[in-house]
Amino acid sequence: MSLPRMPRRGLLPVLLLAAAVPGRLPAQAPPARGSDLWFDPTQLPSFTGTVERYLSNPRGEVDALMFREGPQVCFPPDVAAAVRQVAAPGRSIIVWGIRARNAPVITMLAFAPGAEVTPVVVDRFYWRLSGRQASEGAEPLSLEGVVRQPYYTPQGEVAGAILEDGSVVLLPAGTAEPFRDLLRPGQKLAAAGPGRAGDAGRALLATQIGAEPGAMRPVPPGEPPR
Incomplete structure (x- = not known):
């Protein structure tokens, strides 16, 4: 799946760019209904992919998915049920949103199961991972387990790892850099900390991390939530 690079200045150039690129959106895409946003999110770039799995956070909420093609998509937990109803794992979905400049992660602003369906609008930006x-x-x-891929914040920063079984290891804000080698694809990873297990999988906020359970070291508490 080809992912467009994002412009460097603000949201308005993104809207203008998306509107100017022929063929990016379905012809005469219907306006999104029921939104208080001052712009139409479907004028943003669209990304079509097949849902491989949904991802949970340490609160037990579902707030992200992985495309089979690789990218991650983040969304507010309060729309998770609607997104999962539209696209179960193995089904395709169209997402309109903003891609981070330097990482394959998309912040969802609207979604639909296909081009012929009126998109559902996400009424708030999910910029910060409160579920961390x-x-x-x-x-x-x-x-x-073994790291499938790094876990990214909406801004594209490495914040943890997704294991091959879909489990999520998150690190406190600002603490990932010293552990980057452990968060690379193919790396063995062990972690411990508070979290939740649910139907979408398991997720924890690491207080200890290492290549093996017997070789874990403490993770600092990190920056306070803003």
Whole structure:
């Protein structure tokens, strides 16, 4: 799947660029209904892919998916049920949104199962991963496996790893850099910390991390949530 590079200045040039590129959107795409946004998100670039799996966060919420073609798509947890109803794993979906400049991650602003269907609009930007903070009552979890790909923030920063079985290891904000070698595809990874296990898989906020369970080292608490 070809992913367009994003312009360097603001949202307005993105809208103008998307509108100017022929064939990027379905002909006469219907306007999105029921949104308070001041612009039409379907004028943004569109990305079509097959859902490989949905991803949970340490709160037990689903707030991302992986395309079989590779990119990650993030969205607010409150639209997760609607997205999953539209596209179960193995089904294709069209996503309109913003791609990070330097990483294959897309912030969803609208979605539809096909070009003939009126898109559903996401009414808020999901810029910050609030789910990175474990909720009260989180369970102590341990995960071990092989890294499928890094886990990205909406801005394209490495924030953890997705294991081959779909489990998510997140690191506290600002702490990933010293552990980057452990977050590379194909790397063995073990982690422990508070998290949740649900129907979309397991996810934890790492307090310890390493290549093997017997070789884990502490992870600093990181930056306070903003």
